[in-house]
Amino acid sequence: MNRFSVKWYLLLLVLALYACTKVINVNLNDASPQIVIEGIITNNPGPYQVQITKTVNFSASNTYPPVTGAVVKITDNVFATTDVLSETSPGVYTTHIVQGIPGHSYQLNVVTGGQTYTASSVMPQPVTLDSVSFQHTNRFSKLDISAVPNFQDPIGIKNYYSFAQYVNSKNLKTTVVFDDRLSDGKYISIAIRNDSSYISIGDTVLLKMNCIDKSTYDYFYTFTQVSGNNNFQSASPSNPVSNISNNALGYFSAYTTQSKKVIAK
């Protein structure tokens, strides 16, 4: 329901009438580098990867130093098996045996720099993405085309979804999350809005739909408020709610994924 933000539309109108924007220099403090962990297990066959990097100062370029030499393990709590990952490139750790199975709970364990970071995630049961359609909206003088995933939300279960889009093979880099808090058991057709990137008729659109657990949903719900492409940030932004212990940034998520490729019309 958040996407229907009144403020967004109103501000847009005011901006169109009066506002002016410019790039400015803000004197931001330096912060000591923090550890960032991004670990993923999907229901596609492995191997899976865990990436470990560090934060940089705002003024630095967008290259993030990898954390090498960490001990990274993933445990399948159902099978009670532990996979010790190998560092296949700097800061990228790859699994050997673990497989993503819906319903299984996975535990991530990272030891680096004398600190231990742990996280766990449960892979939800998949929900079938039936089709992808398109919705046309006139937003001021611009025709806005949005992809619309169509799927049946299972009744009586809390479901959380995330969506990613690739237009002509280019990742639009917008993360959209949706939960069935107000939609339990409905047949769902929701336009995935883009704030800064647009779809044109004839484009090849690949829509990915992931079924995620609550901790991943919470992470991305708060992440969208502080990511670099968000137009109107919340009043008091803060770091996303992570499921990783010991104040690490990032997330560990086990999710099911599926995608459909369609031509925009």
Place this chain on the structure above:
Amino acid sequence: MKRLLLGLLLITGLYSYAQEKHTISGTIKEKRSGEVLIGASAYLMELPKTGTVSNAYGFYSITAPAGSYTLIVSFSGFTQDSVKIILDKNISVPIQLLPASVPMMEVVVTSKKKNDNVTKPIMGVQKLSVNEIKNVPVLFGEKDVLKTIQLLPGVKSAGEGSSGFYVRGGGADQNLILLDEATVYNASHLLGFFSSFNSDAIKDLTLYKGAMPAEYGGRLSSVVDIKMNDGNNQDYHANGGIGLIASRLNVEGPIVKDKGSFIVSGRRTYADLFLKLSRDSAIKNNSLYFYDFNVKANYKINDNNRVYLSGYFGKDNLGFGGTFGIDYGNSTATARWNHIFNSRLFSNTSFIYSNYNYNIKINSGNNNIIIKSKIEDVSLKQDFQYFVNNDNKINFGFNIIDHRISPGIIDASGTSSFNPTNLPIKYALENAAYISHEVSPVEKIKLNYGLRLSAFSILGPGDFNTYDSSGNIINTRTYTGSTVVKSYINLEPRFSASYQLQENSSIKASYTRNVQNLHLLSNSASTNPTDLWIPSSPNVQPEIADQVSLGYYRNFNDNKYEFSSEVYYKTMQNQIDYKNGAQLRANANVESQLLFGKGRAYGWELFLKKKYGKLTGWVSYTLSRTEKLIGGINNGSWYPAKQDQTHNMAIVAIYQASKKWTFSSNFVYNTGNAVTFPSGKYQVNGQTAFYYTERNGYRMPAYHRLDFAATLQVKKRKKSEGSWTFSLYNVYGRENAYSIEFKDDPNDPTKTQAVQTALFRWVPSVTYNFKF
């Protein structure tokens, strides 16, 4: 002990007049229109110490030993009136004042009572009449009481062009805004760029910055008490204005001459009409307007009974190409009965209705959704004023408010992706009783002390949950029928004292406790029409503020100049903040999303006003700090609140150059708000994310702006007059930062950048005002 003391003082007060004394009382009105005058001063020339001031209904009462006297009545902008009276019994003397033939600048100030601001034992109070604000330049040329009060010390603007405000470090929801005694829950139009109050319909405004008298309660920081005009009871008149984006019309006249009058004011913006001119159908189909109406009627049944009916209705309507629309607005109605029991006892009984609601319509693909929310109050308020003798007045009364809050109903069509949802209605009863006593126990010292007892009861039916620290329900209790779920009873002492140093200078001190039981949940940078009001509950404790303040007041140059210096220190308990990623919308368990903590605010306010002469205006300066301590934020240490502005200054100057031209200008400067900026960045999911180290650790750039306006009186005949007002907002076109966003550089993916958005550079406006 406190109550015992109060009782004792009351008794001594009551007995102190047991000599041969009589009372003069009556109503003070403007002669031409019959409008009652609030705050006019009356005193006996032979006993200069007997002075009093007319109350909110123009009623005054003076008690003196038998004898013959001259009653002097004066009010700024009006010719002074004197009446010879023989006081051998209680008598009623109605007074009618004539407006001074030339505007107030040339009124010769002789009355001693012009120094009320010095002598009255009340502090942190500011009064504005519509006369005073009409020449202050504002955005879009719409004169606006809520924007003008932001130029006073201790009051901060909620943002560029906004009618929202913060008082002494309090939140935007901690201001009680009353229109003819009815609570206005959302006092803004069009996202705050206009206030709900059409200045044509308003008589005056009183702002209490925390140290409010005991008859007010329910909000922590301030009371803005706005009184509507009563209407002319002599002749029919119309006046209005035509502006670039809004026009107004006001009609008033007698119902029965001398006995009753009515006033109807309306206003509408037509920014959307310009959209209609567009050839682009996508723009054409947008709507963006608001309108509001004020109506009021009063009728004097006889000398001792008068009834008033007043109402307000406002609506904003925004629509975007048929896919999204929102309408929202307040409506209020007040029925009042003034009754004069005798020359010393004045009573007012009010029945009040207040409603704020919004409706959102979404029509997107197969999703047809309507979201409705409403807050509705019905209340009864009874106030008595007992004039024991001069300098000895008792106010007492009670107030019952029945709150009904419907946080959200979602209607969704069968094919929609959403389920119809009906969040349960919340019921609460807010009761209060108060007594206050204004007395001068010894010469030069005046006291105003009182006690307010507030009782807030949360009523069933409904389910009431308790939550663990991560927001999961651990227990649910179900109540059926209108049973009391929980009551919060609070005693709110109010005390203030003044000590007159010299004729024109005094010092004052006050202590006040205020309690607030309705809380506004808003997680966005500015106030939103869809922000959610919630009542106190088993999980949400009442907010409590204690404020002490100390001030020095001095008038000089025959009261032409008014100076004040006040310091305050305020602590606030049970302040509300939000968990990371709090889900406030359509959430039955919204209370699980909250964090609680405390706040403190302190500051020094300086104010110098020139009240009369060709040049009028004021300078205000505030040095202040506002901090919060919320568990779970900034490791539980104090941090600056968003509205913490170290320096805040305003200069307002109005110059009447000739009978034709009036020039005015204002300048504002303030330290930027405290904000949260990133101190680093990283990459997740292929996207840039920002790393935050602390809440509100940075500052927005300082804000400053100069505005200018000129008013030209074009024709002034016996029956009609017209004037043009030209104004320029932000004269030197400063790009004041409205927001600063951090994002990827669109031209260089290896970089990030900070982008500042500024609103309103050089907004010119022109308005034609007429009167006949």
